[in-house]
Amino acid sequence: MAGDKKNKKDKKDNKSKKKKNKQKKIRTLIVTKSVRGRAQGGDNSAKSIVFLGVLWLSLFLAFAFLVTLIVTTLLDGWTRLDGTLITEFPASRPERAGARPAILGSMMVIGFTALFTLPLGIAAGVHLEEFSDRNKWYNRIVELNVQNLAAVPSIVYGLLTLGALTAMGVDNKNIVAGGAMALSLLILPVVIIVTREALRSVPEEIRHGSLALGATPLQTLFRSTLPSAVPGIATGSILALSRALGEAAPLLILGGLVFVSFDPNGLLSGYTTLPIQIFNWTGRPQEEFHTLAAAASILLLGLLLAMNAVAIVIRNRYQKRW
Amino acid sequence: MSVITTTNVDVYYGKFRAVTGVTLDINENEITALIGPSGCGKSTLLRSLNRMNDLVDGAYVTGSITFNGEDIYGPDVDAIEVRRRIGMVFQKPNPFPKSIYDNIAYGPRVIGMKPSNMDDLVEEALTRAALWDEVKDKLKQSAFGLSGGQQQRLCIARTISVKPDVILMDEPCSALDPIATMRIEDLMGELKKDYTIVIVTHNMQQAARVADRTAFFTALPDETTGNRTGVLVEYDTTAKIFEDPSDQRTEDYISGRFG
Ligand SMILES: Nc1ncnc2c1ncn2[C@@H]1O[C@H](COP(=O)(O)OP(=O)(O)OP(=O)(O)O)[C@@H](O)[C@H]1O
Ligand SMILES: [Mg+2]
Numbered sequence A: 001m002a003g004d005k006k007n008k009k010d011k012k013d014n015k016s017k018k019k020k021n022k023q024k025k026i027r028t029l030i031v032t033k034s035v036r037g038r039a040q041g042g043d044n045s046a047k048s049i050v051f052l053g054v055l056w057l058s059l060f061l062a063f064a065f066l067v068t069l070i071v072t073t074l075l076d077g078w079t080r081l082d083g084t085l086i087t088e089f090p091a092s093r094p095e096r097a098g099a100r101p102a103i104l105g106s107m108m109v110i111g112f113t114a115l116f117t118l119p120l121g122i123a124a125g126v127h128l129e130e131f132s133d134r135n136k137w138y139n140r141i142v143e144l145n146v147q148n149l150a151a152v153p154s155i156v157y158g159l160l161t162l163g164a165l166t167a168m169g170v171d172n173k174n175i176v177a178g179g180a181m182a183l184s185l186l187i188l189p190v191v192i193i194v195t196r197e198a199l200r201s202v203p204e205e206i207r208h209g210s211l212a213l214g215a216t217p218l219q220t221l222f223r224s225t226l227p228s229a230v231p232g233i234a235t236g237s238i239l240a241l242s243r244a245l246g247e248a249a250p251l252l253i254l255g256g257l258v259f260v261s262f263d264p265n266g267l268l269s270g271y272t273t274l275p276i277q278i279f280n281w282t283g284r285p286q287e288e289f290h291t292l293a294a295a296a297s298i299l300l301l302g303l304l305l306a307m308n309a310v311a312i313v314i315r316n317r318y319q320k321r322w
Numbered sequence B: 001m002s003v004i005t006t007t008n009v010d011v012y013y014g015k016f017r018a019v020t021g022v023t024l025d026i027n028e029n030e031i032t033a034l035i036g037p038s039g040c041g042k043s044t045l046l047r048s049l050n051r052m053n054d055l056v057d058g059a060y061v062t063g064s065i066t067f068n069g070e071d072i073y074g075p076d077v078d079a080i081e082v083r084r085r086i087g088m089v090f091q092k093p094n095p096f097p098k099s100i101y102d103n104i105a106y107g108p109r110v111i112g113m114k115p116s117n118m119d120d121l122v123e124e125a126l127t128r129a130a131l132w133d134e135v136k137d138k139l140k141q142s143a144f145g146l147s148g149g150q151q152q153r154l155c156i157a158r159t160i161s162v163k164p165d166v167i168l169m170d171e172p173c174s175a176l177d178p179i180a181t182m183r184i185e186d187l188m189g190e191l192k193k194d195y196t197i198v199i200v201t202h203n204m205q206q207a208a209r210v211a212d213r214t215a216f217f218t219a220l221p222d223e224t225t226g227n228r229t230g231v232l233v234e235y236d237t238t239a240k241i242f243e244d245p246s247d248q249r250t251e252d253y254i255s256g257r258f259g
Helices: A002-023 A030-038 A046-080 A083-087 A100-131 A137-149 A154-167 A176-200 A204-212 A217-245 A249-253 A274-282 A287-317 B042-049 B079-085 B100-110 B118-128 B148-160 B178-191 B204-210 B238-243 B248-254
Strands: B002-013 B016-027 B031-035 B059-067 B086-089 B166-170 B196-200 B213-221 B228-237
Touching: A046 A287, A083 A100, A083 A287, A100 A137, A100 A176, A100 A217, A100 A274, A100 A287, A137 A176, A154 A176, A154 A249, A176 A217, A176 A249, A204 A217, A204 B148, A217 A287, A217 B100, A249 A274, A274 A287, B002 B042, B002 B196, B016 B042, B016 B196, B016 B213, B031 B042, B031 B204, B042 B059, B042 B086, B042 B166, B042 B196, B042 B228, B079 B086, B086 B148, B100 B118, B100 B148, B118 B148, B148 B166, B148 B178, B178 B196, B178 B204, B204 B238, B213 B238, B213 B248, B228 B238, B228 B248, B238 B248
Parallel strands: B016 B228, B031 B196, B031 B213, B086 B166, B166 B196
Antiparallel strands: B002 B016, B002 B059, B213 B228
């Protein structure tokens, strides 16, 4: 229903735009048109046109890089984008090699990462946003640290995990649990931050409405605030997980660069992931392995795009207007 | 009979005293209007009647506020319980982002009412709020699809669904057009048979039309700090306040010469 309304509104806008265009036929410069498209106030000053031009340019540059990257990868890898890639284990002969353990490993590590991070991150975000007293110095320190942790390079989390596993006396650190731990640490601050942002965007009136009915703060959280924040939390968390999916550095630190010719089968199993497998193959001298790496990259890209698409679908599906 | 009694109530926001020395009785099955210039503490006083002001950091109340003879700020009193008995309708309609049906069923569900038939309870609340006929065919649709006036009546229905004793309303019509306002005023006339209503309003005619009693507040400089603080100037039957006020300031305000 909301969509209908929006369409109608868009149509209206289009109509009025057309009218305006007729009136000012002389100015058919692309730039002025786009200015009018956005700044409906009709700000056609030189400054705003230049600014818009710069915006378009940066958009174009970013897009051009992305397209170049995707196209060259596709050209390099499409010949090996076949069933073997998905069903076979890595092998010394490139034509028989596949990324099966890497695909399964990626899925398993990300699955456990989600399992560790989401409950912890959402709970922490809820606590910081809804319950903690912001005037207390320790809460402010936690807040500040979470912000800063989100900006720490991923390799540092690999080192941290390495240290933690050593301290725990774990000898073989290249296990699913270790990888999932490193990636969890990496995206935990992000999940906390997106949870807080999502909760902050729920208007105070919703909480008050619930409390005024005699709901307890916990009921208000679970029945009103959190459900209203779910789209934001879900989108942000998926994006965080897709970042983790593409990470190689922290896993390499944990000794991830090994030849794996078996399916991972649990938290303590050895594993490899797609980014590591790609890294591995690109390091080989034979050209065929480079093709294989490109094909695996396409696969990884596809996975990432699919995750982002899910995030977008969730966002649009549950978009709220207050 | 008085349901809520405030005795010498001061309300503070941290060090700032927003309301000073309010003593008044709110009678059962009557509509009591709180009027006065902006910033004189009407909302503050209203929110402290059901402990919604507890939600503001640093806010506290001194003096006593009793509900059916019991101090609502007493040591063993649960603010949640107070809010169940004394409901509140806000200035801006604030339906939940849920269906119309779920908006009404929300309250009964959270407070653990076990109605034999939730559908009947929803219908009853919506009927009492004079909204049933307009929404009965779209109960499953989002409450955001309703007009502002309908949303506000939905919020009133939501409040009465938990069967409180008192309904507090903070400028419930300020976001509505005259026709929607009239409907809400009619509705209040109906509701006062079963509920006690306290309403804050900036609309003099509205107070004169609906209220049985009217309390006029103003903001005066505090003797010690010089900050402006809200005080109760005059509290009487609406007829007395509007036709023959005993305080000059009341007369100035209602005749539009002040505030
Ligand atoms: N949450 C708050 N924190 C601190 N001070 C507040 C808060 N709410 C209100 N005040 C202060 O308390 C005083 C009374 O405010 P209040 O909102 O109760 O006035 P009001 O009579 O309802 O005004 P209006 O008619 O504009 O709604 C004002 O000085 C205001 O600045
Ligand atoms: Mg107010």
